Amino acid sequence: LQDTEHVPVWCMRQAGRYLPEFRKTREGRDFFDTCRSPEACCELTLQPLRRFPFDAAIIFSDILVIPQALGMNVQMVAGKGPTFPEPLKEPEDLQQLQAKVDVSKELDYVFKAITLTRHKIEGKVPLIGFSGAPWTLMSYMIEGGGSNTHSKAKRWLYRHPEASHMLLKMLTDVIVQYLLGQVAAGAQALQVFESHAGILGPVEFKEFSLPYLRDIARRVKDKLKEAGEDIPMIVFAKDAHYALEDLSQSHYEVVGLDWTIDPQSARERTGGKVSLQGNMDPCALYAPKERISQIVKKMLEGFGKKGYIANLGHGLYPDMDPENVGAFVDAVHQHSKQMGAQI
Numbered sequence: 001l002q003d004t005e006h007v008p009v010w011c012m013r014q015a016g017r018y019l020p021e022f023r024k025t026r027e028g029r030d031f032f033d034t035c036r037s038p039e040a041c042c043e044l045t046l047q048p049l050r051r052f053p054f055d056a057a058i059i060f061s062d063i064l065v066i067p068q069a070l071g072m073n074v075q076m077v078a079g080k081g082p083t084f085p086e087p088l089k090e091p092e093d094l095q096q097l098q099a100k101v102d103v104s105k106e107l108d109y110v111f112k113a114i115t116l117t118r119h120k121i122e123g124k125v126p127l128i129g130f131s132g133a134p135w136t137l138m139s140y141m142i143e144g145g146g147s148n149t150h151s152k153a154k155r156w157l158y159r160h161p162e163a164s165h166m167l168l169k170m171l172t173d174v175i176v177q178y179l180l181g182q183v184a185a186g187a188q189a190l191q192v193f194e195s196h197a198g199i200l201g202p203v204e205f206k207e208f209s210l211p212y213l214r215d216i217a218r219r220v221k222d223k224l225k226e227a228g229e230d231i232p233m234i235v236f237a238k239d240a241h242y243a244l245e246d247l248s249q250s251h252y253e254v255v256g257l258d259w260t261i262d263p264q265s266a267r268e269r270t271g272g273k274v275s276l277q278g279n280m281d282p283c284a285l286y287a288p289k290e291r292i293s294q295i296v297k298k299m300l301e302g303f304g305k306k307g308y309i310a311n312l313g314h315g316l317y318p319d320m321d322p323e324n325v326g327a328f329v330d331a332v333h334q335h336s337k338q339m340g341a342q343i
């Protein structure tokens with residue numbers, strides 16, 4: 001990553017319901033219909049940039065567009081979140097999935113949204129594309145929605161390991177095509193969300209998540225390299241602190257961190273092999289602005305200025321005060337400028 005005067009900062013879910021203008025644009029429209037409108041996605045992506053001096057944009061979309069592309073029905077139910085009326089129950093249900101997905105056709109609307117947004121940003125900040133990681137998507141496809149225990153999906157790992165690998169492989173192939181399509185459409189960095197890593201232990205993570213995360217980065221990078229291209233890739237495996245060493249050697253330039261790891265030990269454990277991103281507890285945004293500023297200062301001192309992207313340890317919540325988000329961004333810029341040059 002390049003040296004910058006201040007530490008770059010963006011927030012997961014920076015386009016979201018905490019912004020009144022987001023709620024207004026989304027009003028009365030189905031969530032996935034919104035995702036299928038390039039104009040709406042572009043508008044929602046740009047909204048947080050009009051308010052705050054973020055250093056990156058992330059395309060408005062959702063990780064669950066991939067299960068949809070595989071032929072599954074996914075609804076966003078108000079007050080409940082994503083819901084699959086017919087989740088996968090047993091390995092034979094895999095036969096109902098689309099074996100050969102034409103990503104350029106099925107997910108064309110995301111690519112259009114990226115191209116439109118990239119033009120509208122006019123080079124002011126880079127545009128990040130993203131995908132859910134295989135295990136996280138698999139867990140939604142089996143659970144049929146959010147879950148505390150993920151026990152239905154984990155049951156597959158223990159009872160049907162072969163079918164699990166088949167599904168994970170199928171998802172990986174689609175994700176690789178999807179991410180390459182996003183780069184071709186104009187994405188300038190890619191983040192892979194393994195949001196449900198924390199529900200796995202180190203052994204299961206090594207078998208059912210890590211190999212696929214690695215495969216995705218390696219295949220995307222190899223393909224880009226053939227065309228003389230290269231873009232930074234970020235892996236965010238939430239609550240996978242047990243895997244930090246492995247994640248720092250997985251072909252990703254950046255490892256995103258949740259707030260359960262302290263910055264200094266994350267630096268030590270990743271040994272300068274990668275840049276780090278994160279990791280303020282989103283709930284710290286409920287604190288008064290002065291307190292946010294202190295927390296940010298400490299976080300910056302822990303990570304150091306070099307090879308660091310400031311962010312939260314997970315997404316913003318809908319009841320957060322936009323003013324405090326602004327205070328977070330300003331604190332990152334201000335404190336990091338004052339820190340001066342650092343090794």
Ligand SMILES: Cc1c2[nH]c(c1CCC(=O)O)Cc1[nH]c(c(CCC(=O)O)c1C)Cc1[nH]c(c(CCC(=O)O)c1C)Cc1[nH]c(c(CCC(=O)O)c1C)C2
Pocket residue numbers: 011012013014015016017026031058059060061062063064076081082130145146147193195315
């Ligand atoms: C704003 C939003 C999104 N998705 C959902 C919402 C809220 C609903 C609404 O607006 O109506 C439903 C929406 N979509 C999902 C959920 C989580 C449900 C659950 O509890 O399991 C909800 C409420 C599933 C989802 N979707 C996503 C993840 C991975 C990140 C994470 O760990 O939070 C996950 C797990 C990715 C995602 N989703 C979204 C983005 C946009 C870009 C940005 O960050 O600004 C991104 C990157 C957009």
